[in-house]
Amino acid sequence: MADLIYLPVKNVQYGDLFDWSVPVERCKSRTVTLSPTKSPRKDGLIVLKDKTGNGTLAQENEQDIALFRFKDTVYAVRENCPHLGGPLHLGEIEELADSLCVKCPWHGWKIDLKDGKVKFPHGHDVTTVVFPVKVTENGQIYIGFDRLAEKYFHVEDSEF
Numbered sequence: 001m002a003d004l005i006y007l008p009v010k011n012v013q014y015g016d017l018f019d020w021s022v023p024v025e026r027c028k029s030r031t032v033t034l035s036p037t038k039s040p041r042k043d044g045l046i047v048l049k050d051k052t053g054n055g056t057l058a059q060e061n062e063q064d065i066a067l068f069r070f071k072d073t074v075y076a077v078r079e080n081c082p083h084l085g086g087p088l089h090l091g092e093i094e095e096l097a098d099s100l101c102v103k104c105p106w107h108g109w110k111i112d113l114k115d116g117k118v119k120f121p122h123g124h125d126v127t128t129v130v131f132p133v134k135v136t137e138n139g140q141i142y143i144g145f146d147r148l149a150e151k152y153f154h155v156e157d158s159e160f
């Protein structure tokens with residue numbers, strides 16, 4: 001496997017992340033229960049309830065990535081749920097017998113944060129992307145990618 005390229009997360013530090021392993025902190029979280037199919041507004045926007053305490057959305061390498069902290073570990077998973085694209089950074093963390101999962105706020109699919117596999121509902125052989133994460137001593141988070149986005153290679157014609 002080729003070496004990964006680690007990019008710093010610009011808008012989030014380790015200390016900004018809510019620790020899902022702390023019961024008191026977990027109680028502050030809010031479940032987002034509205035889905036666009038069940039509760040659409042006339043203007044087409046989705047109204048989300050207070051999302052304090054949920055995961056954090058990062059945008060790096062032209063990808064939307066949901067970040068979660070559990071104890072000392074930071075997990076990074078593709079933001080859009082593999083079911084119908086729900087916002088995983090607004091999901092809750094659930095500890096199953098054999099895995100740590102994010103539960104999508106739209107229809108409740110549970111995705112393993114370590115390997116991206118759908119653990120619930122059963123019978124779906126679906127996997128989404130999880131990203132390796134490194135955290136420096138000063139709290140800077142880095143996300144590993146196997147390649148850089150196209151924008152890093154775009155050259156304006158006027159430069160030639």
Ligand code: FES
Pocket residue numbers: 081082083084085086104105106107108109
């Ligand atoms: S969009 Fe349906 S479970 Fe996530």
